[in-house]
Amino acid sequence: MSASAFPVDSVPALPHGSDPFRHGDPLWLPAGAEAAAAAASLVILAALVSFFLRRREPGFPILAALLSLFLLSDATAHLARLWMLWRPDHGATGPVATGLAAVIGLASAVLLRPVLAKTLARPSPADLAREIEVRRAAEARARESEARLASLFEHMADAVFVVGQRPDGRFAYESVNPAFERLFGVGRDRLLGQGPRAFLDDEAVVALIERRYAEALAGHAPVAYEACGFTRAGYRHWHTVLAPIRDPEGQVVRLLGSVRDVTETRRLQADLQEAARLATVGSMCAGVAHEMSQPVNVIALWAGNARAALAAGRAEPERLARAFEVVLDQSRRIGALLERMRELTREEPAGPGARPAAPPRGEGGARPGAPAAEAEPGGPFDAAEAVAAVAAVASRQYAIEGTVELTLDRPPGTIPVQGRRAKLEQALLQLIANAHDAVLERRSREPGAPARIVVALRADHAGGVVAIAVRDTGGGVPEAVRGRIFDPFFTTKEPGRGTGLGLAIVQGVARSMGGRLETWNEAAGTAEAGAVFCLTLPLAAAAPVRPGPVRVGTAAA
Numbered sequence: 001m002s003a004s005a006f007p008v009d010s011v012p013a014l015p016h017g018s019d020p021f022r023h024g025d026p027l028w029l030p031a032g033a034e035a036a037a038a039a040a041s042l043v044i045l046a047a048l049v050s051f052f053l054r055r056r057e058p059g060f061p062i063l064a065a066l067l068s069l070f071l072l073s074d075a076t077a078h079l080a081r082l083w084m085l086w087r088p089d090h091g092a093t094g095p096v097a098t099g100l101a102a103v104i105g106l107a108s109a110v111l112l113r114p115v116l117a118k119t120l121a122r123p124s125p126a127d128l129a130r131e132i133e134v135r136r137a138a139e140a141r142a143r144e145s146e147a148r149l150a151s152l153f154e155h156m157a158d159a160v161f162v163v164g165q166r167p168d169g170r171f172a173y174e175s176v177n178p179a180f181e182r183l184f185g186v187g188r189d190r191l192l193g194q195g196p197r198a199f200l201d202d203e204a205v206v207a208l209i210e211r212r213y214a215e216a217l218a219g220h221a222p223v224a225y226e227a228c229g230f231t232r233a234g235y236r237h238w239h240t241v242l243a244p245i246r247d248p249e250g251q252v253v254r255l256l257g258s259v260r261d262v263t264e265t266r267r268l269q270a271d272l273q274e275a276a277r278l279a280t281v282g283s284m285c286a287g288v289a290h291e292m293s294q295p296v297n298v299i300a301l302w303a304g305n306a307r308a309a310l311a312a313g314r315a316e317p318e319r320l321a322r323a324f325e326v327v328l329d330q331s332r333r334i335g336a337l338l339e340r341m342r343e344l345t346r347e348e349p350a351g352p353g354a355r356p357a358a359p360p361r362g363e364g365g366a367r368p369g370a371p372a373a374e375a376e377p378g379g380p381f382d383a384a385e386a387v388a389a390v391a392a393v394a395s396r397q398y399a400i401e402g403t404v405e406l407t408l409d410r411p412p413g414t415i416p417v418q419g420r421r422a423k424l425e426q427a428l429l430q431l432i433a434n435a436h437d438a439v440l441e442r443r444s445r446e447p448g449a450p451a452r453i454v455v456a457l458r459a460d461h462a463g464g465v466v467a468i469a470v471r472d473t474g475g476g477v478p479e480a481v482r483g484r485i486f487d488p489f490f491t492t493k494e495p496g497r498g499t500g501l502g503l504a505i506v507q508g509v510a511r512s513m514g515g516r517l518e519t520w521n522e523a524a525g526t527a528e529a530g531a532v533f534c535l536t537l538p539l540a541a542a543a544p545v546r547p548g549p550v551r552v553g554t555a556a557a
Contacts, residue, residue, distance in 0.1 A: 034082040041075035066108045073104035159183045159238075159259035162245070163213060171195045171213050174254065183261055185233030205229040209240075216242040216255050226262070237263040292337065295330035302326045380540040383424065383466055384415040384457060390428045391455045394436075403451065404439050406432070410457040415466050416540035419513035424537075427509040428455075430502045431470040431533045438474025438531065449473065450527055464539050465515075472530040476521035506535070514538050 045068055052064035123131065153160055159180035163173050173191050181187055184199035191198050196209045205227055216223040221244070228237040239260045244252040306323040309315045388408060395406040417424075435453045442449050450473045459466045503517070510517045515537035523529045 031082055031085050034078045034085075038075045038078035038082065041071045041078065045071040045075070070105055070108040153177050159261075161257045161259070162254055163257060164254040165213070165217060171210055173198075180259065183233065183236065183238065183259060184231045186231075199231050200229055202229045212240070212242065213255060216244060217252050220244055220252055228263075228266075235263070236261060237266045292334055295333045299327050299330045380416045380418050381421045382414045383417045383468070383537065384410055384413070386421050386424050387428060387455060387457050387468055390425050390432070394429070394432050398436065398453075404436055404453055405451060406453045406455065408455050408457075410455075411459065415457065415459045417466060417513070417537050418540045419537070423509045423512070427506040427535065428468065428470070430506050431535070434502060434533070435470050435472035435474060435531070439472050442473070442475045449475075459539065461539065466537050466539055468535045468537070469532050471522065471532045473528055474530050476524060476529050477519060477531045503533075506533075510535055510537070 048064060048067055048071070153175075154177055156177055156179055159182075160177045161173055161180050162175040163171050165171055172193050172195055176188050176191050181191070186199040196206045200206050200209075208225075208227055212223055212225045223242045224240065226237070226239050229235070239262050241258045243256045243258075245254045245256050247253045302323040306315070306320055309319065388410065391406060391408040395408075398404045398406055432453060432455070439449075439451045439453065443451055452473050454471045456469045456471065457466070458469075507517045515535065517533065517535055519531060519533045521529070522532055
């Protein structure tokens, strides 16, 4: 019941002290209405106060104060009008009570709106119940995910551990899985809270592991390493990967490690390496025996004949001189073979060398018994000049023989490389000699086949490498032997024409200069079919050669 339900001006004035309810006076109805409205406001006020006292939630006290003030002012207004039915006071009581109730009601309405909006924005009990259900479901899923992760952690084949660093700088394992226990033969009750010394006695290995742990913590990046030693479960060789674990602030607080037992793998690799070494030694011994048997037999034959002639008194000076010449020649052949064998394992410093002394003649590009090049200090030199010098010598020799046409395809300018010039020239002479033999061998089978050799030189300054390619028209390397042509003592030539050490020596020269030697076939099935041997070297003051072939285009002869 509002304060304007019964305007004061509409209530008839009564004599002072008269009873408005006597003689059937009609004022009993407004009086009852005012009293009922005041009582209702007070009852609602009491109920709201009781409700808000029990629900002490954010925003409720302000809302309770505003509603209580409004109901109290409304009840006061109704009581004032009820009083005016007995004691009319139109000058003060009515306007004051009514005006005060209006002002309080208006202020409450203005202040109640934002407070009520904030209060209504809060979740209702139904919303809270739904939120609780959602949270319970999320917690259930989280527990299920944790259970799956725990099961995965426990049943992984690789050993997994979590390690942290104590304030004193020592490392301690916080968690390990059963695979970790089986790998190192120590139960987790002895591992947890302890460091690598719990399962290792070798201080050097312990220091290595702790150094890797510290590196992973300080570097904030994964670290991988291998270690081996005697553990409680015996000798083990293992590979470990460490991954940093960060806290909410981004600081690395512990490490997650994965350990894989590679003991059997390393044993198998060692067995394979030993088998390969024995096979190589056997092949080398067989090759050496085969190559040396012929000159040794020749020496024995001529020496025996000379001795028999001396014993019979039929020794002729010319015949003895011929025998000594054959013995010396075969001895030089054996010496050259031994020198080439030493080249396979010799790591010589790089440096400039002398110009080529002779054109290539067969395997190795040198005559039997020729003196070896003098050792020279390492340093940078112009690869383009060295290649041009070798090509000029070989092309003049082949032009005189009238066998093969050799051309050079090179860019202008210098191409500096680090190494020994004499060794590069020796390697290039060997490649040209092999190409020459391949072309002549094909011409013997196919008289109309082209006889050309192209030496191409390309520099990749962006990649920091230079490629020297020797391309021939000899038909190419058979696919069946491409994987073995760089092996020592392996040759496709007829017996007595090659030792099988030429390409192995070239490969050794390439490695000693920080490069590599590769081969492939081009123009297969055509008249121009042939092999390409590419020698790739790093440019001077450049980064090491990256893996992968550098294909060099060759110019037509």
